[in-house]
């Protein structure tokens with residue numbers, strides 16, 4: 692950025708660099724079936740959330 696170094700705060704530079712470091716939502720693992728799941732979402736495979744059945748999933 693075209694701004695003299697002394698005027699740019701450490702926080703501001705660090706905030707800019709942190710934004711570039713963001714890698715999006717990191718998948719976690721379902722506690723019931725071990726499937727990769729998006730955080731704070733019901734598991735698509737078994738329908739569990741926080742250790743209990745929330746949505747009934749029809750088995751194929």
Ligand SMILES: [Zn+2]
Nearest residue numbers: 721724734737
């Ligand atoms: Zn699951």
